[in-house]
Every structure is written in C-alpha cells, then in structure tokens.
Amino acid sequence: MLLSAPLTCLVVDDNEMNRLNLEHLIELTPQLELVASFANGLDCLNFFTQGGQADILFLDIEMPQLTGLDLVRILPVPPPDIVLVTSHRDYAVDAFDLSVSDYVVKPVELPRFLQAVQRVVKGRQAAPAATKPQASLAASATENEFLFVKVNKKLVQVRLDDILYIEALSDYCVLVLDKQKLIVYSTLRRIEERLPSPRFVRVHRSYIINMRRIEAVEDHIVQFAKVEVPVGKSYQEGFQRQLKEF
Incomplete structure (x- = not known):
C-alpha cells in the first residue's frame, strides 16, 4: 500500500475487548492512524455531526440503541469507507446492500x-476523492468487476460483463446473463445504485442495460443477441446522449 499520508480511522464497538483488539491492529499498521474509539453508535454519530472526519470506520453491527447498519444509513455525506465487524455472518446480505x-x-x-x-x-x-460516491450504497459504483446479489437466501457473485440487462419484477429483479437468469430480491433502484455508470444505463422504468453488450439499436429497441429491450419515451433523449458519449 503506497499512501502519501496515513488513513485516519475510527473504531466503534460496544465490546471493550473487541474494541481494544481493533485499536491494537490499527497501531500495528503504519498506514493507519487512530482518531477516536467509541463504545456506541450514538457517540460516533455525534463525532461526525460535529464536524469530525475519518477515512475508515471499523464498525460493529450489534450494538444497543443504534446498530452499526442503522448508523451507516444515517451517516452524514460523504461517509467514510466502512468495514463492518461482527460475530455473525447473517448480516452479510444487508452489508452488501x-x-x-x-x-x-x-x-x-x-x-x-x-x-x-x-x-x-x-x-x-479507483475512485478519487473528488468523484467519490456520496451515497451509502454507491461504493459499488467504482469499476468493480463483480456484484454480489441475494438469490434464494444466498449471496451469489455475478460478473458485470455477464449481465445483458436487468428487468424489474415487483419487489424483485431479474438479472439476464449470457447463460442464465437470476431472480434477485431487490428493487431496480437499489440495483441501479450499485452499478457503475455510464456502463449501466436505465432505459425504461423497468429496465437497466449493459452498454457494453448492446448489439444493435433500432427505433426505440435495444437488441442483445436474440433479446430486445424497449427504451421508454422519457428515457430516449438521455439514452441517445449516452450512446454518443459511451
């Protein structure tokens, strides 16, 4: 890791032994500098709302009053990079969301x-500070080459290049890949926020397409092999602009 300056860190954990362990690990890592350590999420939230800043937040999930997941959702913008630390694997889906x-x-x-x-x-x-995403979901908007999605209560890794398009289906989405379809428990909006732009573009209230996989565009239809996706009227101007700039 080549850094011009150490990354500043916060630790939040209601268990003192776990908190001390994280503090010790930070101390052992020359690239890191501990700014503060808190026993609950409320103190951490107050730190940020009063103007405090940090590069990385090492955050426990199960805490009284304010859980780690709740804290992530209400952190001021832009949030730090967040590393969730927990005794249970059951929160993995929420973490990836x-x-x-x-x-x-x-x-x-x-x-x-x-x-x-x-x-x-x-x-x-991959994402310089000037263009770093400002929403808690947007960490996936860097050019990662894969996406984790929840399929039948299991996290499945999907290569972005394998996605042709994504279709909304009530509270679910269908990821149409080269050789299969995956039904994912998520809204289209939540999936969209996790995809890199302009690589993936919303062309319809029910469709997001992979610009790299387009084979042809005719009238208001996008063609992927033998599959066709409509371009909604309100999305046509933006889509044409994306085609010229992509």
Whole structure:
C-alpha cells in the first residue's frame, strides 16, 4: 500500500475487548492512524455531526440503541469507507446492500484486517476523492468487476460483463446473463445504485442495460443477441446522449 499520508480511522464497538483488539491492529499498521474509539453508535454519530472526519470506520453491527447498519444509513455525506465487524455472518446480505468496503467476522486477526485495509485502499485509488460516491450504497459504483446479489437466501457473485440487462419484477429483479437468469430480491433502484455508470444505463422504468453488450439499436429497441429491450419515451433523449458519449 503506497499512501502519501496515513488513513485516519475510527473504531466503534460496544465490546471493550473487541474494541481494544481493533485499536491494537490499527497501531500495528503504519498506514493507519487512530482518531477516536467509541463504545456506541450514538457517540460516533455525534463525532461526525460535529464536524469530525475519518477515512475508515471499523464498525460493529450489534450494538444497543443504534446498530452499526442503522448508523451507516444515517451517516452524514460523504461517509467514510466502512468495514463492518461482527460475530455473525447473517448480516452479510444487508452489508452488501449497503456496499460497505468489507465485512469481517470476529475474532479479527491481523492478516484478515490487512486484507480489509487493502480493499479500502484499492477502492480509493479507483475512485478519487473528488468523484467519490456520496451515497451509502454507491461504493459499488467504482469499476468493480463483480456484484454480489441475494438469490434464494444466498449471496451469489455475478460478473458485470455477464449481465445483458436487468428487468424489474415487483419487489424483485431479474438479472439476464449470457447463460442464465437470476431472480434477485431487490428493487431496480437499489440495483441501479450499485452499478457503475455510464456502463449501466436505465432505459425504461423497468429496465437497466449493459452498454457494453448492446448489439444493435433500432427505433426505440435495444437488441442483445436474440433479446430486445424497449427504451421508454422519457428515457430516449438521455439514452441517445449516452450512446454518443459511451
């Protein structure tokens, strides 16, 4: 990791031993600098609302009054890079919906901790501060090559290049890939926020397409192999502009 200055860090965990362990791991990592450590989410929220700043937030999930997931959803914009730390794997789906930088299961040991830090560094290199996404879901808007989605209560990794288009289906979405279709429990809007733009474009209230996979455009129809996707009237002007600029 080549950094011009250490990344500033916060630790939030209501368990003192876990909190001290994270503080120790930060101390062992020259690229990191601990700014503050909190025993609850409310104190952390107050830190940010009073103008405090940090590059990375190492955050426990299960805490009284304000859980880690709730804290992520209400952090001031722009939020820090977030590494969720928990004793349970059951929160993985919620974590990926929030597009945090990493999800680490306790007890946290140095090799796994350094891996999480490396992911944060790579994400920052891919998305400079001037253009860093400002929504909690938007960490996936960097040019990652895959997306995790929830299929039948299981997280499935999907290569972005394999996606032809995504279709809304009530509270679900259908990811149409080269060789299969995946039914995902998510709204189209939530999926859209996790996809890199202008690579993926909304062309209809019910469709998002992969611009790299378009084979032809005729009238108001986008063609992918033998499949056709309509372009909604209100999306036509923006889509034509995206075609010229892509």
